[in-house]
Amino acid sequence: MSSIRVLVGTRKGAFVLTSDGKRRRWEISGPHFGGWEIYHLKGSPADPSRLYASQTSGWFGQIIQRSSNGGKTWEVPGGEKIPEPYDPPGGVSNKFVYDTSSETGKPLTTHQWYDGTPHPWEFKRVWHLEPSLTDPDTVYAGVEDAAIFRSTDGGTTWHELAGLRGHPSGPAWQPGAGGMCLHTIVLDPTDPKRMYIAISAAGTFRTDDGGKTWKPINRGLQSLYIPDPTAEVGHCVHRIAMHRARPGVLFMQKHWDVMRSDDAGESWREISGNLPSDFGFPVEVHAHEPDTIYVVPIKSDSEHYPPDGKLRVYRSRTGGDEWEALTKGLPQNNCYVNVLRDAMAVDALDPCGVYFGTTGGQVYASADAGDTWAPIVRDLPAVLSVEAQTLP
Amino acid sequence: MIRVVLPAHLRTLAHVDGEVTLQVEGPVTQRSVLDALEARYPALRGTIRDHVTQRRRPFVRFFACEQDLSHEPPDAPLPEAVATGAEPLLVVGAIAGG
Numbered sequence: 001m002s003s004i005r006v007l008v009g010t011r012k013g014a015f016v017l018t019s020d021g022k023r024r025r026w027e028i029s030g031p032h033f034g035g036w037e038i039y040h041l042k043g044s045p046a047d048p049s050r051l052y053a054s055q056t057s058g059w060f061g062q063i064i065q066r067s068s069n070g071g072k073t074w075e076v077p078g079g080e081k082i083p084e085p086y087d088p089p090g091g092v093s094n095k096f097v098y099d100t101s102s103e104t105g106k107p108l109t110t111h112q113w114y115d116g117t118p119h120p121w122e123f124k125r126v127w128h129l130e131p132s133l134t135d136p137d138t139v140y141a142g143v144e145d146a147a148i149f150r151s152t153d154g155g156t157t158w159h160e161l162a163g164l165r166g167h168p169s170g171p172a173w174q175p176g177a178g179g180m181c182l183h184t185i186v187l188d189p190t191d192p193k194r195m196y197i198a199i200s201a202a203g204t205f206r207t208d209d210g211g212k213t214w215k216p217i218n219r220g221l222q223s224l225y226i227p228d229p230t231a232e233v234g235h236c237v238h239r240i241a242m243h244r245a246r247p248g249v250l251f252m253q254k255h256w257d258v259m260r261s262d263d264a265g266e267s268w269r270e271i272s273g274n275l276p277s278d279f280g281f282p283v284e285v286h287a288h289e290p291d292t293i294y295v296v297p298i299k300s301d302s303e304h305y306p307p308d309g310k311l312r313v314y315r316s317r318t319g320g321d322e323w324e325a326l327t328k329g330l331p332q333n334n335c336y337v338n339v340l341r342d343a344m345a346v347d348a349l350d351p352c353g354v355y356f357g358t359t360g361g362q363v364y365a366s367a368d369a370g371d372t373w374a375p376i377v378r379d380l381p382a383v384l385s386v387e388a389q390t391l392p
Numbered sequence: 393m394i395r396v397v398l399p400a401h402l403r404t405l406a407h408v409d410g411e412v413t414l415q416v417e418g419p420v421t422q423r424s425v426l427d428a429l430e431a432r433y434p435a436l437r438g439t440i441r442d443h444v445t446q447r448r449r450p451f452v453r454f455f456a457c458e459q460d461l462s463h464e465p466p467d468a469p470l471p472e473a474v475a476t477g478a479e480p481l482l483v484v485g486a487i488a489g490g
Contacts (some may be wrong), residue, residue, distance in 0.1 A: 035401060059451040059485040060401060060439040079435030081407060084415070089434035095443045 002390055004347050005070060006355055006376070007051065008363055009038035009385035014053055016071040017376050023353055023367040026376045031067065032074060032270035040128050040342055040385040043070075047136035047388050052155055054141070062125055064093040064141075064155045070391075071307035077156040091156035094147055095121045096141070099160040106166025111145065112174035121145045121165065128342060130185035134192070142182035146173060146199040148211065154315060161211035164197065169233040176200035176236050176255075177301075183341055184239050188247045196250065196265060201226075201236035204252070206265050217265030219340070221254060239341040241283045243290035251293050253283040253341070258295055260320050272319025276307045282344035286369060287352040291319035294346075294354060294370060296339040304359075313356070315370050330364065331374035337362070342385035349390060357383025393478035394425055402440070403485065406433040411480055420475035422454060423466040440483060455482040 004027075006017040013031025032038075033055045033204050041053035049070045055063040065074045078090035099105035099120060110118035110348045132138035138153040147165040149158040151261040164182075173180060181200055188194035193210040197219075203218040216232050226234040236255035243249065250260040252268065259268040272278035277297040286292035293316050299307045306312060311330045314323040337360035347353035354370050361380040366373045393413040403409065414428040423446075430437045437443070440452050446466075448454070453462045457479050459473045473479035 057401065059399075059449065060405075061442075061449060062438070063405065063435075076405070076435040079405075079433075079437075081433055081435075084432075086431045089431060089437070092434070092437050093441065094438045097444055130489065 002349060002392060004349070004353060005043070005048075005389040005391060006363065006365070007043065007071070007385075007387040008344070008357055008380065008383055009041050009053070010357075010361070010381040010383050011037055012381035014038040014041055014055075014071075015377070017363065017378060019376075021349055023349075023365060025345075026365075028377055029071070031381075032071070033063075035102075036063070037125075038384065039125060040387075041065075042069075042129050042131060042387045043137075043389045044131040044136040045133050046131070048391055050131070050136040050154075051128045051149060052131060052139050056125040056202075062094045062096065062123075064126070066093075066155050067245070077154055080131050090266065091153065091369070093151075093155050094128050096126070096143055096158055098123065098147060098165065099162040104162065105160070106162040108221075109166075109171050111171060111180060114175060118171065121147070123147075124179060127181045127183045128185055130187060133187055133189055140185050140187075142185050144179045144181035145175075146180050146182040146202060148182055148185065148197055150211065160359045161207075163207070163212050164214045165204060167205070167214055167216070172233055173199065173202035174234065184237070185238055186250075188242075189244045190247050194247075194264075196240060196242070198237040198240050198252075200238065201255075202233045203235040204237050204240060204265055217261075218268070219266065220261075220268030220270075222257070222270075223255065223258065225255070235289065238281045240282050241285050241293070243285045246290045249290065249319075251283050251285060253280050253295055255279065255301060257281065258320065272326055273316070273318070273321035273323055275314055275323050276312075276325075280339075281341040282339055282356065284344045284346055284354070286354075287346045287348045288350060289317070289352075292317050292369070293320065294344065295323075295346070298338060304338040309334050309336060311335040311337065311358075313354070313370055313373075326366075326370040326373070328371065329366075340384055342387075345386045345388040347388040347390045355386050355388050355390065357386045359383065393458045393477050394420060394428070394474065395477055396425065396429055397480045398436075399483060399485040401485070402436060405435050405439065407435075408433070413477075419467075420470050421467050422461065422464065422470065422481075425470065425474075425481055426466075450473055451486040453484045453486050456480070 015030030044050040049069040053065040077093040113119035128142040184198035186196040337358035344356040
């Protein structure tokens with residue numbers, strides 16, 4: 001029988017939640033890396049036992065952790081203790097240095113700071129780790145200040161795909177409230193050279209050559225908080241999602257507006273429809289129904305909690321425009337938590353399981369595609385990310 | 393041997409309990425001690441000093457012999473008591489954030 005492993009990153013550590021395929025009883029392990037911010041952890045689709053985690057701290061900076069046994073034990077790639085006499089140490093898994101070399105890099109420019117002044121690019125942390133669909137040792141990292149890095153040795157060393165940061169529009173990018181972060185990486189399962197990324201606040205970009213060159217794909221977005229609402233870049237895209245069976249169709253939760261593209265991002269149209277608010281962070285696609293999508297409406301960009309104190313997931317079975325509230329098992333009064341951009345996931349069972357975590361420390365699960373919900377755990381630190389693995 | 397006391401989170405990261413002892417060749421300075429520390433425990437690279445600038449991370453402090461050495465030049469000799477192993481070099485996470 002299949003089983004499920006849910007990987008939860010929080011403000012104070014990581015937790016691993018496991019259940020059999022019924023998804024009724026859960027075991028919880030953690031905190032792993034207690035006291036550290038775990039922005040994201042995710043398993044390799046090619047080897048589900050291989051996990052990667054981004055561990056950060058305002059004191060001690062960035063750490064990359066790797067597990068080869070599904071999260072039972074972890075290691076810092078290249079970080080093993082070296083006995084005396086010291087051998088030369090191996091790679092440095094937390095060394096994220098922008099590539100400014102003349103061969104493969106781009107000059108380090110500035111981006112816009114909050115007050116509009118130029119600000120130099122500075123690495124701060126890894127927001128998102130996206131393992132390759134085919135190779136457990138290859139993994140991409142989306143970082144703040146916005147850039148994408150790739151490791152092909154299991155996270156031991158990293159190299160920037162500098163064509164993105166070096167895009168001519170780079171000096172016009174600016175940080176969102178959470179920093180200028182590259183938070184979303186979507187790999188096309190049918191074309192290994194095609195990837196999508198999203199940056200707050202620059203927008204969405206696509207590469208068709210494996211990361212050498214990137215193209216802004218923001219036509220159709222309207223953002224009233226920037227001087228030119230339809231500018232090529234500057235949009236605060238919160239997340240994008242794709243169904244593996246239909247990689248040319250993308251869904252987006254923007255700072256405001258839920259959007260859809262049917263042409264690999266070349267153009268977007270709004271699908272917010274009857275949502276009570278079209279502000280929010282995550283967007284996710286049902287594992288088996290490419291037109292069934294989920295969002296969590298949030299009241300506004302200054303009130304990061306659900307409208308009317310009711311925590312509601314909204315589901316569209318029509319690829320947008322028409323939405324239904326999913327409330328059974330979710331708090332429907334006095335609820336003022338947020339659900340962050342990487343904190344929602346689906347499993348691959350039938351019926352599809354849906355999971356999300358809140359800034360109040362709850363992780364909710366639905367084993368029936370969202371019809372009913374129950375908390376797996378209620379009192380974790382604020383949840384930053386949720387990923388679901390379906391294990392054989 | 394040089395003695396170094398790490399903050400709890402870095403002890404966990406390096407998989408050590410209590411003090412770390414290090415053999416340091418030549419002058420005993422912040423730089424030579426941290427070089428030896430990172431050579432022995434590679435997981436600590438980048439957590440005390442920035443990878444590129446090699447400067448102390450802003451919220452990390454260096455204390456020894458009841459003195460704050462955080463602003464001393466990295467190549468300045470550490471106190472004799474540290475060099476002889478009588479006193480440890482303390483790597484401290486600054487109190488920040490309440």
